[in-house]
Amino acid sequence: xxxxxxxxxxxxxxxxxxxxxxxxxxxxxxxxxxxxxxxxxxxxxxxxxxxxxxxxxxxxxxxxxxxxxxxxxxxxxxxxxxxxxxxxxxxxxxxxxxxxxxxxxxxxxxxxxxxxxxxxxxxxxxxxxxxxxxxxxxxxxxxxxxxxxxxxxxxxxxxxxxxxxxxxxxxxxxxxxxxxxxxxxxxxxxxxxxxxxxxxxxxxxxxxxxxxxxxxxxxxxxxxxxxxxxxxxxxxxxxxxxxxxxxxxxxxxxxxxxxxxxxxxxxxxxxxxxxxxxxxxxxxxxxxxxxx
Amino acid sequence: xxxxxxxxxxxxxxxxxxxxxxxxxxxxxxxxxxxxxxxxxxxxxxxxxxxxxxxxxxxxxxxxxxxxxxxxxxxxxxxxxxxxxxxxxxxxxxxxxxxxxxxxxxxxxxxxxxxxxxxxxxxxxxxxxxxxxxxxxxxxxxxxxxxxxxxxxxxxxxxxxxxxxxxxxxxxxxxxxxxxxxxxxxxxxxxxxxxxxxxxxxxxxxxxxxxxxxxxxxxxxxxxxxxxxxxxxxxxxxxxxxxxxxxxxxxxxxxxxxxxxxxxxxxxxxxxxxxxxxxxxxxxxxxxxxxxxxxxxxxxxxxxxxxxxxxxxxxxxxxxxxxxxxxxxxxxxxxxxxxxxxxxxxxxxxxxxxxxxxxxxxxxxxxxxxxxxxxxxxxxxxxxxxxxxxxxxxxxxxxxxxxxxxxxxxxxxxxxxxxxxxxxxxxxxxxxxxxxxxxxxxxxxxxxxxxxxxxxxxxxxxxxxxxxxxxxxxxxxxxxxxxxxxxxxxxxxxxxxxxxxxxxxxxxxxxxxxxxxxxxxxxxxxxxxxxxxxxxxxxxxxxxxxxxxxxxxxxxxxxxxxxxxxxxxxxxxxxxxxxxxxxxxxxxxxxxxxxxxxxxxxxxxxxxxxxxxxxxxxxxxxxxxxxxxxxxxxxxxxxxxxxxxxxxxxxxxxxxxxxxxxxxxxxxxxxxxxxx
Numbered sequence: 001x002x003x004x005x006x007x008x009x010x011x012x013x014x015x016x017x018x019x020x021x022x023x024x025x026x027x028x029x030x031x032x033x034x035x036x037x038x039x040x041x042x043x044x045x046x047x048x049x050x051x052x053x054x055x056x057x058x059x060x061x062x063x064x065x066x067x068x069x070x071x072x073x074x075x076x077x078x079x080x081x082x083x084x085x086x087x088x089x090x091x092x093x094x095x096x097x098x099x100x101x102x103x104x105x106x107x108x109x110x111x112x113x114x115x116x117x118x119x120x121x122x123x124x125x126x127x128x129x130x131x132x133x134x135x136x137x138x139x140x141x142x143x144x145x146x147x148x149x150x151x152x153x154x155x156x157x158x159x160x161x162x163x164x165x166x167x168x169x170x171x172x173x174x175x176x177x178x179x180x181x182x183x184x185x186x187x188x189x190x191x192x193x194x195x196x197x198x199x200x201x202x203x204x205x206x207x208x209x210x211x212x213x214x215x216x217x218x219x220x221x222x223x224x225x226x227x228x229x230x231x232x233x234x235x236x237x238x239x240x241x242x243x244x245x246x247x248x249x250x251x252x253x254x255x256x257x258x259x260x261x262x263x264x265x266x267x268x269x270x271x272x273x274x275x276x277x278x279x280x281x282x283x284x285x286x287x288x289x290x291x292x
Numbered sequence: 293x294x295x296x297x298x299x300x301x302x303x304x305x306x307x308x309x310x311x312x313x314x315x316x317x318x319x320x321x322x323x324x325x326x327x328x329x330x331x332x333x334x335x336x337x338x339x340x341x342x343x344x345x346x347x348x349x350x351x352x353x354x355x356x357x358x359x360x361x362x363x364x365x366x367x368x369x370x371x372x373x374x375x376x377x378x379x380x381x382x383x384x385x386x387x388x389x390x391x392x393x394x395x396x397x398x399x400x401x402x403x404x405x406x407x408x409x410x411x412x413x414x415x416x417x418x419x420x421x422x423x424x425x426x427x428x429x430x431x432x433x434x435x436x437x438x439x440x441x442x443x444x445x446x447x448x449x450x451x452x453x454x455x456x457x458x459x460x461x462x463x464x465x466x467x468x469x470x471x472x473x474x475x476x477x478x479x480x481x482x483x484x485x486x487x488x489x490x491x492x493x494x495x496x497x498x499x500x501x502x503x504x505x506x507x508x509x510x511x512x513x514x515x516x517x518x519x520x521x522x523x524x525x526x527x528x529x530x531x532x533x534x535x536x537x538x539x540x541x542x543x544x545x546x547x548x549x550x551x552x553x554x555x556x557x558x559x560x561x562x563x564x565x566x567x568x569x570x571x572x573x574x575x576x577x578x579x580x581x582x583x584x585x586x587x588x589x590x591x592x593x594x595x596x597x598x599x600x601x602x603x604x605x606x607x608x609x610x611x612x613x614x615x616x617x618x619x620x621x622x623x624x625x626x627x628x629x630x631x632x633x634x635x636x637x638x639x640x641x642x643x644x645x646x647x648x649x650x651x652x653x654x655x656x657x658x659x660x661x662x663x664x665x666x667x668x669x670x671x672x673x674x675x676x677x678x679x680x681x682x683x684x685x686x687x688x689x690x691x692x693x694x695x696x697x698x699x700x701x702x703x704x705x706x707x708x709x710x711x712x713x714x715x716x717x718x719x720x721x722x723x724x725x726x727x728x729x730x731x732x733x734x735x736x737x738x739x740x741x742x743x744x745x746x747x748x749x750x751x752x753x754x755x756x757x758x759x760x761x762x763x764x765x766x767x768x769x770x771x772x773x774x775x776x777x778x779x780x781x782x783x784x785x786x787x788x789x790x791x792x793x794x795x796x797x798x799x800x801x802x803x804x805x806x807x808x809x810x811x812x813x814x815x816x817x818x819x820x821x822x823x824x825x826x827x828x829x830x831x832x833x834x835x836x837x838x839x840x841x842x843x844x845x846x847x848x849x850x851x852x853x854x855x856x857x858x859x860x861x862x863x864x865x866x867x868x869x870x871x872x873x874x875x876x877x878x879x880x881x882x883x884x885x886x887x888x889x890x891x892x893x894x895x896x897x898x899x900x901x902x903x904x905x906x907x908x909x910x911x912x913x914x915x916x917x918x919x920x921x922x923x924x925x926x927x928x929x930x931x932x933x934x935x936x937x938x939x940x941x942x943x944x945x946x947x948x949x950x951x952x953x954x955x956x957x958x959x960x961x962x963x964x965x966x967x968x
Contacts, residue, residue, distance in 0.1 A: 051383075068417060072428050073435060110382045110436045147498035150331065161857045162769070192773035193859055194754040194802050195339045201332040209394035209752070212807045234807055235858035246331070251496040258491035262364070 032056050033287040045288060053280050054116035055109065064102045069111050074101055120276045121269040129264050135253050137264045142250040144263055148203040149248035151219050153240050155200060156190035156229075160236035163191075171230040171237045178227040178239055186239075193235060199243070211238065330499035330730035336774045337727040337744070339754050340736060342398035343370070343685040344506070344565060344724055345521055345606060345677030347698065350481065352407040354681040356433055356447045357697045358704030360384075361683035363401050363485060367492040370396045370685040371501055377682055377694055379706045382436060387708045390694055394752075396686045396723075397731050398502035401485070402521045405507040405535030406454060409478025410464055421473045424466040426450070440705065455635070457513050458540035458582070475532065482507075482533045490527055499731040505529055509545055509564070511536035515635035516573040518542065520564040521603075522549070525737040528560035529553065541582035543591070546598045563740060565675060567603035569654070570611040573633045574646030577654040577670060592661050592669035600785075601740055602672035604651060604747050604958050606721040607679040607696045608637060612958065613652040614645060618829045623816070623880065624652075626953065627749070629717045637699045640715065655820050655961070656827035659874040662965075663822065673743025673785040673960035674878070676722030688720045688750035690953070691850070693889040696721065716890050716949050722749045725957075727756070727783065743785025748957040751806035755881045757784040759962035761794040768802060768861035784878075785960035790967045796869035797964060801835065802861035803881040803957065810884040811856025813954065814839050817864055821875035836862035843884035845952055850887035850895050871966060878961035882954050891951040894944035901945035 032052050036045050064070055074096040075089050085092065102108045129137070138145055156178065163170050178186060186198065195210065208216035212233045219228075222245045229239030253260060327333065348363050349355045358378035361369075369375040372395040376386035413419045414427035421427055426449070432438055433446035450464060467474035489503040506523045520542065522533070530552040532538065539545040545564065553560035569576035579586050604612050609629035613621060632643040647653055651672065658670030678688055681697035695701050695713035703709050725746050726739035739745060746755055756774070760781020767773055777800060782788060788797055805812045814837030820829045833839055836857075843854030860881070869875075887895065 068422075069431060069435065072432060076432060106382050107435050107437055110384065114384060147494075147496060147500060150498075159859050161859050162861075188771045190771055191769065192771055192802060192861070194756040194804050197334060197336065197338070198771070200334070200338075205394065210807060233858070234811070235804055249498075251498070255496045258487075262491060 029283055029285050030056060030060070031285040031287065033289060035289045035291050038290045038292055040290075049286050049288070050277060050281065051113060053277075053284050053286075054113055054120075056284075057280065058112040058116050063112055063115065064097065064108070067111065067115065070102065070108050073105070073107050073111070077101060077105065117273065120273040123265060123268055123272065127268055127272070129261060129268070131253075134257060134260045134264060137267075138250065138253050138256070138260045141263070145250050145256055145260060146248045147251060148205060150201045150203050150246045151207075151222060151242050152199065152201040152244040152246070153219055153242045154186055154198060155196060156186050156198075156239040157193050157196055158230070158236045158238075159191040159193065163236065167236060174239060175227070175230065178229075178241075181227075186241075190239075191236070201246070211235070215240070326734050327729050327732070329497060330732055331497040332499065333730045335729060336778070337729055337739075339725045340397040340502075340728050340731055341686070341752060342396055342400070342502075342724050342726070342736070343677050343680075344400040344402065344504070344523060344675060345508075345567065345603060345679045345721075346399065346401045346683065346685045347403055347508075347679070347681040348401060348683040350403040350408060350411070350485070351681060352404060352411060352450060353447065353698055354403075354683075355411070356443055356704075357681060357702035359682050359697060360386075363403075363488040363683075364491075366401055366683035366685055367399065367488065367501075367503060369683065369687075370399045371492075375682075375684055377684075378703050379708055380436075381706060387706065388694060390682075390684055390687060390692070392684070392687055392689075395501075398504070398726075398736050399685045400504035400506040400521070400523050401489070401685075402506050402508040402523075403485070404510045405478075405522075405533040406510050406537055407450065408481040408507070408533060408535075409474030409476070410450070410467060412477035412481050413467065413473045416477065419473055419477065421466045421468055426464060426466045443704070454510050454512050454536055455515050458511070461511070461513075461536050461540035463537045471537070479532055482529075482531075485533075486527060486529055493733070494731075502731050502733055502736055504733065504737070507533040507535070509535055509539075509542070511540060511542075512634050513540075514573075515633040516575045517568045517571045517634045518576060519568060520545070520566050520599075523563050523565060523737075523740070524553070525561035526559060526733050528556070528558045529562075530560075543582045543594070546594055549598070561737065561741075563601070563737075564599050565601055565603055566599060566672075567606060567677070567679070568608050568611060568634075569602070569649045569651065570609050570629065570645050571631055571633050571637055572646075572649045574648040576649050577657055578648075579657075587661060587665060587669065589665045589667065592665045592667045595669035596667045596671055600671075600673055600743050601675045601745055601960070602651065603677050604674050604722075605676040605749055607718050608699055609717070609719070610749075611649070611651050613650050614647045617647040617650070618652060618656075618827070619831065621818075621829075621831050623831075623882065623954070623956070625950070626956065627719050631717075634699065640717075652818075652820065652829060655876055656822070656829070659820070659822050659876070660825070660827070663874065668963070671743075671963060673740070673745045674747045674958045675724040675740075675745055676747030676749065676958070677724060678721035680721065686723055688722055690720060690750060690886065690889040690955075691892045693720045693892070712890060712893055712943060716943060716947070720750055720889055722747055723752065725752075725754070743960040744783050746784060746957055746959045749953075749955045751809040751883060751955045751957075753803060753806055753809075753812070753881050753883065753955070753957040755801065755803040755879060755957045755959055757799060757801045757879050757959045757962065758782065759786065759788050759797055759799045759877065759964075761788075761791040761797060763798045763800055763863055765863050767800050767863050773800065773802065773861075782962060784962060787963045787965055789965060790871060796866045797877075797962075798863060798865045799877060799879075799962065800861070800863045801879045801881075801959070802859070803879075804859040805857070805883070809955070810852045810886055811843075811858055812860050813837050813841055813843060813856055813882045813884045815860050815862060816880045816882065817877055818880060819866065819868075819875060819877050821870070821873045823870075823873060830868070832864070835864045836860040837882075839882075841884070845885045845887055847887070847891065847951060848895065850892055852884055852886060854884065856884040874966060875964040876961040877964075879957075879959040881957040881959075883956060885952045885954055888949065888951055888953045890943070890947060890949055894947075897944070899944040 034052050075092050078092040078096050204216050204220040215231045218231050224242050227241045230237035347354045348366050349359050374389050374391040377388040380386050413421045414430045429446050433443045463471040486505045489505045493503045494500045509520045511518045534548045549562045553562045610627040613624040615624045630642050631637040632645050636643045654670040658668040662668035700714040700718045727744040728735040728739040758777030758781050814834050817832045837860050
């Protein structure tokens with residue numbers, strides 16, 4: 001997200017990748033010991049193992065020493081516990097490290113975990129998607145970029161407010177009147193309602209939002225050519241005749257390139273994170289100590 | 293400052309002509325050439341729902357309150373995706389989520405312009421200002437467990453720059469010589485904002501979602517709110533998001549926008565949208581220009597052209613009218629916050645708002661200026677918004693309110709809020725609707741320019757209004773109401789010219805309830821007019837519906853009770869019309885009563901006021917909570933061993949706000965101009 005962080009993450013990601021490769025060639029595997037309460041579940045244990053691996057990696061790459069936020073935080077801690085100290089920041093920082101303050105500070109932990117996770121997700125240049133990649137992604141995941149299908153339909157409405165107790169009988173009459181129309185348009189029939197159009201093209205979701213679930217279902221069934229209704233809503237009753245179904249579609253890449261790119265990058269980041277985390281997990285020797 | 297004023301005076305001379313050319317004043321459904329790219333193009337226009345006032349983690353106040361969600365997250369939320377809400381735990385996991393259904397049609401994100409560059413500068417280790425103590429302090433304040441007092445101090449120290457008087461407005465010192473560090477960084481962020489809007493704007497003919505680039509100009513001299521949201525029509529924008537430090541007078545902002553956008557000849561267009569005039573302590577509509585002189589003809593023309601609409605309601609209350617001012621209007625009491633300015637709001641210092649900061653006053657003054665200077669500077673159409681600071685556009689439901697932050701309660705720290713998630717005087721805010729041909733930038737922006745807009749307090753009440761001279765009395769029964777409406781008059785936001793031989797203007801107002809909310813109760817028309825120099829207002833109640841319909845709400849369950857109306861429609865002729873008097877007319881559509889968000893919270897928490905045992909929020913000494921000031925007055929925060937003697941259920945059992953509200957929609961007015 002931010003330039004300095006990206007800078008750190010880039011370096012971090014390269015280091016992570018290099019380390020995993022190095023370990024694969026037979027170097028001494030790193031070891032950690034994770035202490036967990038006896039009641040902790042296996043999932044909690046595994047989560048903490050992975051956090052400790054990331055923190056250990058952060059430690060091995062010296063992020064405790066180089067991260068600017070860790071630096072300022074530890075100095076602030078030191079100035080709090082040594083308010084009369086005249087030492088400069090660097091001296092205080094070294095003393096904080098000697099005291100192993102960084103090992104137990106929740107802010108340092110959260111910061112380094114955040115940074116490590118961003119490093120895991122860093123996308124190297126050779127994994128940045130090309131236009132061909134984007135097109136393949138668009139085609140392979142059409143459901144993600146699909147535009148909801150629309151239905152073009154005629155709509156006649158009878159207002160419950162206007163017609164009151166006559167609504168039911170008016171609906172019966174309207175049904176007959178519409179049946180007698182044949183293919184002709186229902187010109188001038190029914191009551192007006194703000195936003196209602198004699199012929200409109202809408203998605204099922206839009207119909208649901210505007211008129212409620214029942215009308216959405218009836219129109220969504222997409223029976224072409226015959227009048228359906230009366231369908232009740234909070235407004236009164238509706239009659240609809242579907243004229244055309246436009247199926248859902250996936251737009252061309254030129255129209256949705258930014259959307260596809262963002263989606264693919266998010267996927268790449270997740271995959272890289274998973275791959276790198278699994279590689280680290282495999283490379284580590286982990287000891288779990290259950291404590292009461 | 294003199295440089296700015298000189299610049300302003302220079303460009304104002306050409307301002308009116310240029311803006312006149314760029315303004316879409318058409319009121320008939322003529323289809324301009326650039327429209328029509330969407331499959332569901334509707335020449336008679338359809339209602340589209342949006343929010344034009346949203347803050348994300350790019351805003352200083354939002355990110356210091358723990359908002360971590362980005363502009364991309366906000367756009368996703370607006371389209372129906374869930375969003376994470378603070379507080380987060382140490383691992384960065386959010387403790388709360390929010391989701392909205394149905395989604396919005398359009399959005400303009402409006403992060404505060406002033407600190408976009410400052411924040412980026414402070415987080416960029418390559419920046420020469422990175423080691424600046426203020427930047428270090430800011431970075432510290434972002435840390436997971438930064439002490440609330442330090443966060444507050446950091447926020448106040450930076451944000452206080454916005455409260456400087458215009459002549460003293462300046463970037464933080466960390467921004468370097470000529471503010472170059474922050475200006476350059478600000479350009480980068482602004483480019484990213486424009487790119488983010490581009491990425492989500494649906495350019496296919498499905499036209500499912502529209503995003504506009506924008507920002508908020510956030511001047512609050514002396515804590516008196518003068519904020520404006522700046523909304524661009526398309527991807528052609530100015531190089532910088534001009535904020536209060538760049539242009540401390542709004543005339544300067546308009547001049548910049550005119551020169552670098554509207555006059556640039558590259559298709560750029562832009563409007564500024566005023567908001568929260570209610571907490572301006574009465575200065576928002578003051579007859580005073582940047583040079584201290586009264587308005588001139590050039591100024592009023594510029595303001596009219598640059599500010600077609602105003603935000604009548606949002607998180608920090610309604611700006612329509614004050615109870616008891618001008619006339620008796622009981623519905624003016626809706627979501628009035630008892631604060632006169634932004635500082636009083638932040639600190640919860642009860643102080644009576646100034647009635648001259650409200651829209652009803654401005655409408656009257658505007659007509660007077662029109663009579664004396666030729667143009668009405670306050671001829672505002674209506675919008676409403678959330679002003680959310682948690683990246684949640686359109687999240688305006690009373691029964692699912694999770695707090696909007698900003699001037700409200702931050703909710704940054706664990707645990708998640710145990711009591712109200714926001715200051716009880718504040719509210720979820722509202723929505724804007726436009727009548728546009730299609731869900732695309734040109735159509736929506738044109739609707740805003742011609743003021744064919746309305747605002748609601750949250751529910752998606754749809755209302756349409758036309759004004760003309762010869763509408764038939766049975767127009768509400770006509771299936772072609774809309775065609776006749778356009779053909780015989782002007783829609784909401786338009787201006788009626790005199791019609792010799794006609795007795796009085798006629799208005800048709802039709803409305804339908806939100807399909808997921810309670811029924812409507814009634815429609816009112818609010819008329820204001822000038823009788824000589826005297827400004828008069830009258831509310832014509834129940835032009836349709838029934839204010840005595842007996843609808844109510846069960847305060848134990850929040851279940852609505854009683855009947856109402858799914859739709860309402862009326863043709864109304866002004867019985868008191870005088871063709872020689874300037875006038876405006878707007879409609880208010882009122883829902884049946886429902887629970888306010890505070891009542892929903894209390895019902896869900898199941899408080900027993902007869903036997904209070906549950907502690908709702910006793911943390912009087914945490915400056916970030918901002919709650920319970922009345923009984924917190926008695927708490928000695930220096931004595932940490934003494935828990936605050938807060939009544940367990942004070943907020944629910946002794947509410948300081950009305951437990952029941954009537955949600956509503958406000959149309960843009962239709963103005964009448966007498967013969968000159």
